Amino acid sequence: MTRRERKLEHLKYAAEANLASADFHDVQLVHNCLPETAYTALDLSTTVAGIRLARPFFINAITGGVEAAEDINRSLAEVAKECGFALAVGSQMAALENAEYSRTFSVVREVYPDGVIFANLGAYADADLAAKAVEMVQADALQIHLNVPQELVMPEGDRDFRGYTERIAEIVKALPVPVIVKEVGFGIAKEQAAVIASLGAAAIDVGGKGGTNFIDIESRRARPPQESILKNWGISTPLAILEAKTGAPALDIVASGGINNGLLAAKALALGAKAVGIAGLAAKVLLSEGKEALKRRLQNIVAELKLIMVMTGSPSLVELQKIPVVITGKTGEWMKARELVR
Numbered sequence: 001m002t003r004r005e006r007k008l009e010h011l012k013y014a015a016e017a018n019l020a021s022a023d024f025h026d027v028q029l030v031h032n033c034l035p036e037t038a039y040t041a042l043d044l045s046t047t048v049a050g051i052r053l054a055r056p057f058f059i060n061a062i063t064g065g066v067e068a069a070e071d072i073n074r075s076l077a078e079v080a081k082e083c084g085f086a087l088a089v090g091s092q093m094a095a096l097e098n099a100e101y102s103r104t105f106s107v108v109r110e111v112y113p114d115g116v117i118f119a120n121l122g123a124y125a126d127a128d129l130a131a132k133a134v135e136m137v138q139a140d141a142l143q144i145h146l147n148v149p150q151e152l153v154m155p156e157g158d159r160d161f162r163g164y165t166e167r168i169a170e171i172v173k174a175l176p177v178p179v180i181v182k183e184v185g186f187g188i189a190k191e192q193a194a195v196i197a198s199l200g201a202a203a204i205d206v207g208g209k210g211g212t213n214f215i216d217i218e219s220r221r222a223r224p225p226q227e228s229i230l231k232n233w234g235i236s237t238p239l240a241i242l243e244a245k246t247g248a249p250a251l252d253i254v255a256s257g258g259i260n261n262g263l264l265a266a267k268a269l270a271l272g273a274k275a276v277g278i279a280g281l282a283a284k285v286l287l288s289e290g291k292e293a294l295k296r297r298l299q300n301i302v303a304e305l306k307l308i309m310v311m312t313g314s315p316s317l318v319e320l321q322k323i324p325v326v327i328t329g330k331t332g333e334w335m336k337a338r339e340l341v342r
């Protein structure tokens with residue numbers, strides 16, 4: 001199967017799949033009956049990798065490098081602009097191999113000239129390719145994605161994952177913009193978070209388990225479709241936030257992986273994330289209901305977050321990180337066993 005066909009199938013499966021959300025049931029925010037703040041006075045601004053975001057949200061990497069992606073990325077950029085979100089493009093490798101596809105990515109910068117845009121490549125890329133990817137969308141930062149389980153379950157996927165750390169360090173050194181290392185739905189453990197910090201990355205997007213599940217998608221794409229024993233592989237999004245924070249306390253931690261409503265976003269931010277990425281929901285709503293529906297859905301998530309900020313007495317995201325949080329059940333046990341800190 002060609003990369004082009006695969007990208008189209010990923011979009012199709014994302015549009016058709018039931019939307020899965022991360023499991024934050026073990027994480028409870030404590031109600032504050034005397035919040036001393038006002039809905040209209042909330043400060044939603046944050047910084048990630050030294051970049052200021054007006055709101056702690058971005059549409060995460062989805063697509064590019066296939067004809068249909070130009071319209072999709074144009075729509076995503078329009079929605080991101082109207083919602084005040086940052087935006088990551090999908091992996092740009094296809095356009096680095098074939099310049100014809102550059103437009104499917106650069107369209108986002110045309111539509112959203114003053115937006116915060118993240119470029120995206122896998123850790124197989126070198127510093128030269130990374131610089132070209134950044135240039136293509138005049139990116140504010142580069143996301144480097146790690147997706148070992150996905151590659152392993154794809155018949156045509158990579159099998160050799162050596163050299164990633166060295167290349168990430170080279171990219172960090174060579175690029176004029178910060179690097180965000182991200183997972184795609186299997187999470188990042190504290191040990192690897194520490195390695196990522198030592199390579200000079202500015203931020204980690206934990207890409208935890210619970211939302212888009214590429215092992216599941218790839219097993220459904222298989223001919224004939226297969227049931228994978230590994231469907232539950234990975235570190236859940238709440239635990240991945242705590243793992244990454246513990247392993248890389250000096251880095252900005254970004255949360256993604258099934259964060260599909262304002263309560264989940266608030267919980268992720270209260271656990272220490274500085275922003276929240278949304279991919280599967282954005283792909284599904286855009287492709288099945290259209291641009292206006294996606295805009296409404298994302299605006300609703302922001303409104304839900306604001307309610308929770310008031311109900312927890314958090315006038316800003318810095319304050320939200322200080323509220324009391326109760327972590328119980330399996331999440332609490334894992335936290336204890338792994339000596340994680342909030």
Ligand SMILES: Cc1cc2nc3c(=O)[nH]c(=O)nc-3n(C[C@H](O)[C@H](O)[C@H](O)COP(=O)(O)O)c2cc1C
Nearest residue numbers: 014060061062090091145184211212257258279280
């Ligand atoms: C259709 C689709 C395509 C994706 N393509 C990319 C990609 O090219 N590069 C990347 O880093 N992540 C890619 N992702 C992963 C997302 O950026 C995100 O890390 C992951 O889906 C978890 O977030 P979610 O649960 O909100 O979807 C893709 C996700 C979807 C749904």
